Amino acid sequence: MKPIFVHYGRLLASSLLLFVVVITVLFLLLEIAPGDPVQSLIGDNPVSDEFRAQVVATFGLDRPVWERYFIYLGNVFTGNLGYSFGSSMTVAELIMSRIWNTLALAIPAFVLSTAGGILLGAIAARTRSRWLDGTISAGAVAFFSIPNFWLGMLLIMVFSMNLGWLPTQGNSPYGESGIAIEYLILPVFTMATSELAYKARIMRSSMIESLGQDYIDTARSKGLPGNRVMWRHALPNGLLPMVTVSGYSLGFALAGSVVVERVFGWPGMGLLLLDAIQRNNNQVVLGVVIMITVVILIVNILTDVVYGIVDPRLRTRFAQPARSDS
Incomplete structure (x- = not known):
């Protein structure tokens, strides 16, 4: 194999690995960051526990962290970055x-x-x-x-x-x-x-x-x-x-x-x-x-x-x- 293909193959592989590392680190940091994403989604209006539980289930927030991570990683590689909380836009x-x-x-x-x-x-x-x-x-x-x-x-x-x-x-x-x-x-x-x-x-x-x-x-x-x-x-x-x-x-x-x-x-x-x-x-x-x-x-x-x-x-x-x- 020519050296140029080896070089750029390694470059692409290292870039892909770095991309996965960035996603992983950011996902974990946001998981341990203070704040309640559910509260930011529903706003300051009082809601019932049933409605709050429905929101959590809808966005998959009741699933384990590792499961949500792999789901999100797979979605990223397909171009799906999720939905914005509080907005109808993706x-x-x-x-x-x-x-x-x-x-x-x-x-x-x-x-x-x-x-x-x-x-x-x-x-x-x-x-x-x-x-x-x-x-x-x-x-x-x-x-x-x-x-x-x-x-x-x-x-x-x-x-x-x-x-x-x-x-x-x-x-x-x-x-x-x-x-x-x-x-x-x-x-x-x-x-x-x-x-x-x-x-x-x-x-x-x-x-x-x-x-x-x-x-x-x-x-x-x-x-x-x-x-x-x-x-x-x-x-x-x-x-x-x-x-x-x-x-x-x-x-x-x-x-x-x-x-x-x-x-x-x-x-x-x-x-x-x-x-x-x-x-x-x-x-x-x-x-x-x-x-x-x-x-x-x-x-x-x-x-x-x-x-x-x-x-x-x-x-x-x-x-x-x-x-x-x-």
Whole structure:
């Protein structure tokens, strides 16, 4: 069997195992968490013991934990995430109604942070030990250290409350559907800032290493212009670590959208998750975290595939036949 198939087979198997572990841990944690899911289902209205027992039997809450776990695990692999307590919608329907709003934040933030990180990191490496490099590096450290929720509230105070330029909450004006551009600006900037700073630091280190290679000295000795050496020869190799970093950051953006969505009242999966936690709606909590886990695992697999394509060392290794020990 070719090494590339062995590699990706192991990657898929480990991802599947990790997925099962995540489901197991979350299921058990929610089982021992305080709160009564039945009470969150029926609300604060007084009900008879017979009605309460009927609700427990309907949702299978009277079954042993191990039985409910295996039933739920089987349902997950068939796409059934259960029903939301207190809602006539399934968990999958609730998530699908919110996931596009979350992606509307995560994807622009990912593009902005990646493009900005590559550009600023390359400029900092080109101007190493000069004032521009120091400014970019100091700014990257500062913005990476700022918590998202604090930056979001600061932007709301400045651009919404004081200047009145941008809205503070939601994704569109009251009574309108869809996503308005002006509602995207502040949350996207908030989500992208720390990732942009981190990627700029990684890109700077990678480009400095790339600029110190022998082939760069050879290109310069041939009389090639500095900009061509920088962008044509050094940049492609300097981008290799960014493939991995950027792939992981997209998953982190989805997971980190919880805080940003709460600050800006953005109706995405993060806000759905927080509301479900407050209402002890375990089915929704499990469903949202499972969906985020699936997206992160898919992104990680695609990142590994892309890295194998762009890195010539991996292409060479995969192209070689597997050696036999005999």
